[in-house]
Amino acid sequence: MSLRLPPRADVRLLATAVALPTDLAPVGQRGRVMDEAAVLAHIGHVGVPGAEAANATEPQSPLDAEVTTRQWVQDADAIDLAVEAGRRALARAGLQVNQLSAVLCASSTPVSISAAMAPRVVARLQGEAADASIFLPCAHDVRGGGVGALQAWITAQGLIAQGAGPVLVVAAETPSKFLQPGDVGTALRYGDGAGAVILGPAAGTDLASRPGASFLGGLAGQRPLAGRPTTIPGPLPPQGGPQAYRFQKPDREHLADLGRLWAQAPRALGEAFPAARADTRYVLPYGVSHRQMATAVEALGATQAECFHELARLGCVGAASPLVALHGLLASGRPDPGCVVCLVSAAGNGVWAGFFWALDEWACGQALVSG
Structure with missing residues (x-):
């Protein structure tokens, strides 16, 4: 049985x-915009055309990359990106970190094996204002692969339903630090970055009395996939050489099965909440290729919906993809109040999640003001 989440207006x-490597202070010194030539030079394939390079390391598949540029960190990591995204989200919400009830961090590329990212993000956000109080936000990580950000969002809603105040959800990825030497296809496809949202209770706002506002329903579940996934396969404690702790390339069997999951999960979501599907204007997916995203939109069945993504400019930023797309959509000024969006992800571990959300006047207006 999958997890079914009913609509709620609370x-x-x-x-x-959003935080990108070139945003990190000192600005422009801890991240780099990587075009195709820079990527190929970095991994030792100078002069190899992009299409040929992508096919040199893995088979043609629904995951073929269509990325113009991406950003990679330099002397930085996922915590640095998470802190910057969190700082920006707090500034836009007009909040201090000690006004949050919780901070949830999602990442497939964490900084260390056992120490959680979220408490360190809280400590960095609090900074010099930290005191001896034990009442800083509850902080924990969500390890759901590419679905981690949506799992964290769903968890945040549950906390708020139990009486929590604002919750910061941040997803940060640095796949550039885990590339296999010579794996041109993966290098061309992925970028580093972080996305964040702050959710809070609707009590005291007009949303509380508006049925159907905000969360319009969602699903989350899992279907084990066949074949060899895109993952870091090395066991813990570490054994063997460093290559076991870098991304492995997926095989054809896995890519085909993952493609089927991308056709199944959005369809199930749309069938579970047909009214929200009918109203959906934008689909914000985990994005790794145009073909994969088109499959998701078609399977959802929202005939009038448009796919919004940042794949060409930023590459696939893993779990952060839907949050990055949401921020980009709001900053574009395209959605009007009441606009329904669908955030959906499916990952190589077979985990998937998606939900519908109605944007309110405040969200649309604040995004335009903040940029």
Whole structure:
């Protein structure tokens, strides 16, 4: 049985934010914009055309990359990106970190094996203002692969339903630090970055009395996939050489099965909430290729919906993809109040999640003001 989440109007979107490697202080010194030539030079394939390079390391598949540029960190990591995204989200919401009830961090590329990212993000956000109080936000990580950000969002809603105040959800990825030497296809496809949202209770706002506002329903589940996935396969404690702790390339069997999951999960979501599907204007997916995203939109069955993504400009930023797309959509000024969006992800471990959300006037207006 999958997890079915009914519509609820007791939660509000307070802020969105994105942080990229070139945003990290000193600005422009801890990240780099990587075009195809820079990527190929970095991994030792100078002069190999992009299409040929992508096919040199893995088979043609629904995951073929269509990325113009991406950003990679330099002397930085996923925590640095998470802190910057969190700082920006807090500024847009007009909040201090000690006004949050919880901070949830999602990442497939964590900084260390056992130490959680979220408490360190809280400590960095609190900074010099930290005191001896034990009442800083509850902080924990969500390890759901590419679905981690949506799992964290769903968890945040549950906390708010139990009486929590604002919750910061941040997803940060640095796949550039885990590339296999010579794996051109993966290098061309992925970028580093972080996305964040702050959710809060709707009590005290007009949302509380508006049925159907904000969360319009969602599903989450899992279907084990066949074949060899895109993952870091090395066991813990570490054994063997460093290559076991870098991304492995997926095989054809896995890519085909993952493609089927991308056709199944959005369809199930749309069939579970047909009214929200009918109203959906934008689909914001985990994005790794145009073909994969088109499959998701078609399977959802929202005939009038448009796919919004940042794949060409930023590459696949893993779990952060839907949050980055949401921020980009709001910053574009395209959605009007009441616009319904669908966030959906499916990962190589077979985990999937998706939900519908109605944007309110505050979210649309705040995004335009903040940029």
